[in-house]
Amino acid sequence: MIAEDASENTKKKYVxxxxxxxxxxxxxxxxxxxxxxIxxxxxxALGILDKGFANKIKSK
Known part of the structure; x- marks a missing residue:
C-alpha cells in the first residue's frame, strides 16, 4: 500500500x-x-504479509 500523497519520486521507487x-x-x-x-x-508505504488480510483489502 502506497500513500497517494507521497512524492512522485517515492511512488515511482515503490512501484x-x-x-x-x-x-x-x-x-x-x-x-x-x-x-x-499503524x-x-x-x-x-505499508507492507502486508498476511495473505488473507491482503486479499480482503484488495477486494474492498
Missing part, C-alpha cells in the same frame, strides 16, 4: 520495486491515514 519483484500494490490513502492506522509517524 518499480513491486513490479520487479512481482508484488501486488495499491496506491490509496493519505500519509496521515496510513500512519495513524501507530507510527510519517509512513508512506
Amino acid at each position: 518499480d520495486k513491486c513490479t520487479y519483484y512481482h508484488v501486488d500494490y495499491q496506491i490509496l490513502g493519505k500519509v496521515e491515514e496510513i500512519s495513524q492506522a 501507530g507510527k509517524d510519517n509512513r508512506v
Whole structure:
C-alpha cells in the first residue's frame, strides 16, 4: 500500500520495486491515514504479509 500523497519520486521507487519483484500494490490513502492506522509517524508505504488480510483489502 502506497500513500497517494507521497512524492512522485517515492511512488515511482515503490512501484518499480513491486513490479520487479512481482508484488501486488495499491496506491490509496493519505500519509496521515496510513500512519495513524499503524501507530507510527510519517509512513508512506505499508507492507502486508498476511495473505488473507491482503486479499480482503484488495477486494474492498
